[in-house]
Amino acid sequence: MKVVDVITEVFHYKSRVVRDADGHGHPGPERDAAQTLLRIVTDEGIEGCCFGGPVDAIQRIARSALIGEALLPRAHLKRLNVWQRLRIGVLSDKALCAVDLALWDLAGHALNQPIHRLLGAYRDKVRAYASTMCGDELPGGLDTPEAYADFAEQCKERGYTAFKLHGWMPPIAWAPDARRDVAACRAVRQRVGDGMALMLDPFHYYSREEALYIGRELEKLDFAWMEEPMDEHSTASYVWLTEQLALPVCGPETAEGKLQTRAEWIVQKASDISRGGVWDVGGITPLMKIAHLCEAFGVSLEIHGNGVGNLHALCAMPIPGAYYERGLLHPFLDYDQPPPWLHEAVDPMDSEGWVHVSPRPGLGMNINFDYIRSHTQ
Ligand SMILES: [Mg+2]
Numbered sequence: 001m002k003v004v005d006v007i008t009e010v011f012h013y014k015s016r017v018v019r020d021a022d023g024h025g026h027p028g029p030e031r032d033a034a035q036t037l038l039r040i041v042t043d044e045g046i047e048g049c050c051f052g053g054p055v056d057a058i059q060r061i062a063r064s065a066l067i068g069e070a071l072l073p074r075a076h077l078k079r080l081n082v083w084q085r086l087r088i089g090v091l092s093d094k095a096l097c098a099v100d101l102a103l104w105d106l107a108g109h110a111l112n113q114p115i116h117r118l119l120g121a122y123r124d125k126v127r128a129y130a131s132t133m134c135g136d137e138l139p140g141g142l143d144t145p146e147a148y149a150d151f152a153e154q155c156k157e158r159g160y161t162a163f164k165l166h167g168w169m170p171p172i173a174w175a176p177d178a179r180r181d182v183a184a185c186r187a188v189r190q191r192v193g194d195g196m197a198l199m200l201d202p203f204h205y206y207s208r209e210e211a212l213y214i215g216r217e218l219e220k221l222d223f224a225w226m227e228e229p230m231d232e233h234s235t236a237s238y239v240w241l242t243e244q245l246a247l248p249v250c251g252p253e254t255a256e257g258k259l260q261t262r263a264e265w266i267v268q269k270a271s272d273i274s275r276g277g278v279w280d281v282g283g284i285t286p287l288m289k290i291a292h293l294c295e296a297f298g299v300s301l302e303i304h305g306n307g308v309g310n311l312h313a314l315c316a317m318p319i320p321g322a323y324y325e326r327g328l329l330h331p332f333l334d335y336d337q338p339p340p341w342l343h344e345a346v347d348p349m350d351s352e353g354w355v356h357v358s359p360r361p362g363l364g365m366n367i368n369f370d371y372i373r374s375h376t377q
Contacts, residue, residue: 048106053098100283
């Protein structure tokens with residue numbers, strides 16, 4: 001089987017999520033938005049698909065690594081990893097992830113198996129946590145500690161057994177505010193009681209002292225973990241923080257370096273729980289290496305971000321992460337409604353908080369190609 005074409009299609013849809021100046025998503029007025037579909041086409045008519053990823057990098061660089069050669073997908077990915085060294089400004093881990101997911105989707109369709117089964121499935125459902133959008137100033141949204149508590153209660157009623165707050169961050173003029181973050185965590189714990197697991201992902205550039213203050217307060221509230229309260233490029237700051245807290249510190253999430261960075265953090269004891277998602281580390285292939293690395297050290301791995309690639313990885317990890325990150329959620333948005341390019345959601349959750357992976361081949365997405373065709377540029 002040979003790859004004969006790599007096609008990236010850009011199509012339009014209506015979104016109710018707007019980005020603030022720092023890149024965080026919030027509910028807003030309906031607007032035109034674009035989505036990307038990557039298709040890797042073979043001479044046998046079998047295709048692998050993936051949504052998302054940078055079109056330019058895939059067309060200018062990844063395409064030439066894939067077309068015309070006998071299909072040994074990991075060899076192509078190894079080559080792209082090497083090419084990153086001098087092209088990191090263009091060839092990001094997100095570009096590698098899109099290619100990796102599409103190649104796994106292709107393999108699944110060629111072998112008529114879902115990806116988690118190709119990887120050696122351990123489970124076909126995982127617990128989800130409700131992962132909120134960042135705090136905002138929208139009345140009745142996520143504008144006060146009480147508003148977070150209201151939303152946590154709604155999520156509990158929906159079936160979630162765990163809830164993660166993202167705190168208030170710039171460009172809100174008064175943010176960040178460590179004491180207000182703690183107030184929101186306290187309000188949520190008081191509202192939902194002891195039975196719900198709670199986590200915090202606050203502003204990512206707090207000082208050591210602010211991060212330690214928050215961590216000690218979260219210990220009193222019996223939180224499950226805190227993630228990325230400081231710049232992750234300072235491993236020494238995380239060693240300093242982790243040494244002093246009984247609260248599990250979870251990371252690194254956004255630090256570059258794939259499995260090598262995770263290995264360094266484990267060896268240096270910079271966190272208690274490791275972290276990564278397919279879009280952070282370049283796909284399912286490197287994420288599974290991280291899962292096995294964590295297994296060797298007896299370290300838990302919490303998967304960053306939602307999406308079908310992360311869900312398959314969670315179902316194939318020998319040491320599971322405790323949760324699938326479902327979101328980002330907000331009281332004004334209906335996450336359970338699938339996007340218009342899919343006939344059904346990739347991460348349906350039942351009333352007890354379990355997310356079920358699709359038994360369909362490959363990534364298992366039920367794609368609405370008619371919608372895509374009629375909304376393509
Ligand atoms: Mg995070």
